[in-house]
Amino acid sequence: MSLLCRSCNQCNGSGAAHQPIGDVSVVAAPLQCDRSSHACLENGRSGETEQEQSDGEDDFTAKPGKATLAYNKELDQHCTELLNLRDKMVKLVLKMEKLCTTMKGVNDLDTFHYGETGRQMPLFHTWPTGCFYEISVELLEMYRRELQLKSLIVQEIAHTRSCDLMMVQLSSWLYQPYIEEKARLLVESMLLETGHRVL
Structure with a gap:
């Protein structure tokens, strides 16, 4: 039994060696999968982090902006x-x-x-x-x-x-x-x- 890649759920199990550990068979050789999906996930996570930071900065700068507008x-x-x-x-x-x-x-x-x-x-x-x-x-x-x-x-x-x-x-x-x-x-x-x- 071969394990699927947890990130993209795509794996080419042909030619992969498995080592049994108890009742579970794990892949000993590197899995063949599409690494672009990993990059997309990492980019998505970093994008969400940057978005949260930018939202925090917007919230921080919104109040001074409103105060300046009211003053003007x-x-x-x-x-x-x-x-x-x-x-x-x-x-x-x-x-x-x-x-x-x-x-x-x-x-x-x-x-x-x-x-x-x-x-x-x-x-x-x-x-x-x-x-x-x-x-x-x-x-x-x-x-x-x-x-x-x-x-x-x-x-x-x-x-x-x-x-x-x-x-x-x-x-x-x-x-x-x-x-x-x-x-x-x-x-x-x-x-x-x-x-x-x-x-």
């Missing part, structure tokens, strides 16, 4: 809010430019009709037309420079790694260094002069 999503949301604020500032500066252009047109028309000295009776309480235009230009320059600063902060804040630099950017955003203290006084004075603000 939150950062993107904050950057979107900053962009929306910047867009509102752009619209505000554009309105100021249009108003400044209107004031320049009124001043040029007044100069054309009444010369450099202007009209004897001012359009409003006491200020000449040129004073409104000068203050409009001054306020526009303040807000234009402030818009440039905030646009730069919006571009760089997401790439800043230094905590000190981030605090500087935050302070610059909150305290508006280019908007001078006299800006509010100038606006209130214009409103009083035109009658839009009552004492």
Whole structure:
């Protein structure tokens, strides 16, 4: 009786010598079988081991990946809010430019009709037309420079790694260094002069 190969169950028993051990006959000569099936089995086992290792690595790296994705999503949301604020500032500066252009047109028309000295009776309480235009230009320059600063902060804040630099950017955003203290006084004075603000 010849034993079959345990790996592939294929054996060519022709010419194989058997040595009896008790009631069982074992093959003394090497068995003739297809060794490719052995290689397939070994490759299959090694493939399963590599698959298990890769699955373990995937499970290990999945959590950091999810954390990074959540962080990027939150950062993107904050950057979107900053962009929306910047867009509102752009619209505000554009309105100021249009108003400044209107004031320049009124001043040029007044100069054309009444010369450099202007009209004897001012359009409003006491200020000449040129004073409104000068203050409009001054306020526009303040807000234009402030818009440039905030646009730069919006571009760089997401790439800043230094905590000190981030605090500087935050302070610059909150305290508006280019908007001078006299800006509010100038606006209130214009409103009083035109009658839009009552004492």
